Amino acid sequence: AIVLPPLAYCYAPENKHFPGTISISAETLLRLIEEICSEVSRNGFKKLIILNGHGGNRRILRLLMRDVLDKGLNIALYSVTEPWSPIRDEIEKVRETDPIEHACEIETSFMLFLNPEGVRLSYLEGRARTGISLENEGIETNVDWISYALEGYIGDPRKASEWKGKLLIEKWIEKIARIYKIVKEDRIVLEFLAQYRKASQAP
Structure with missing residues (x-):
């Protein structure tokens, strides 16, 4: 297992009216994490845990989980979306x-x-x-x-x-x-991911 460095910027448009806020767009954050997922998969890893530290990222991470599935990336994602949960x-x-x-x-x-x-x-x-x-x-x-x-x-x-x-x-x-x-011990997500990829392919 490896631990990747944290992302320093996040999606926070709701705070732009306070001086000093640096927010990146939802599209940028989504694309960035998707590309990280793709690179993690390309390097042979089958699972990735995402630890979220910002409430404003929650909706984006939930979209990411489905978007990665829809784009066919061969990686099992696990997300601690609610920071304090x-x-x-x-x-x-x-x-x-x-x-x-x-x-x-x-x-x-x-x-x-x-x-x-x-x-x-x-x-x-x-x-x-x-x-x-x-x-x-x-x-x-x-x-x-x-x-x-x-x-x-x-x-x-x-x-x-x-x-x-x-x-x-x-x-x-x-x-x-x-x-x-x-x-680490979970096998269910990978099994269902494989089943989904096979069943969702165009005939």
Whole structure:
């Protein structure tokens, strides 16, 4: 197994109105990951695990899973699309605030552990002001995040701590190691991929 370096840029048009945001297009991100998948397959690997770290990539990754299938790439893809899903239970045990999402108590705790010099707690002014989102009504719009995260962050990062970050990151590593073991032992995806490729070929 090999670990590829992370992609430094992602799809984040919803944050372009905040200075410093660098977002790449959905088409660019999709094409980039597809080409990585193609190259991984060309080098003889049969499986690839994608670990997502940005909520805005979720829809693109779900499209990618089908698009790679449709384009006939001979590789089994496994995606941890929801960044926090492996440690959701652990987060619930330690969090003191709600909601948790973007530069919140939990994400700030991650950074206090991983890169404390990059966190300036003195700049915090309190709990984030939030606006209106129709997602709770089952309706999506093209300004969901913009109209909700008025200041670019969510929740109350003042409750963040290094020990929470350390605990959760260590738990996340454990869970990712378990996911790797599950993927390594899995045979079902490759079997169904082979069946699909054979059955979907033009007569």
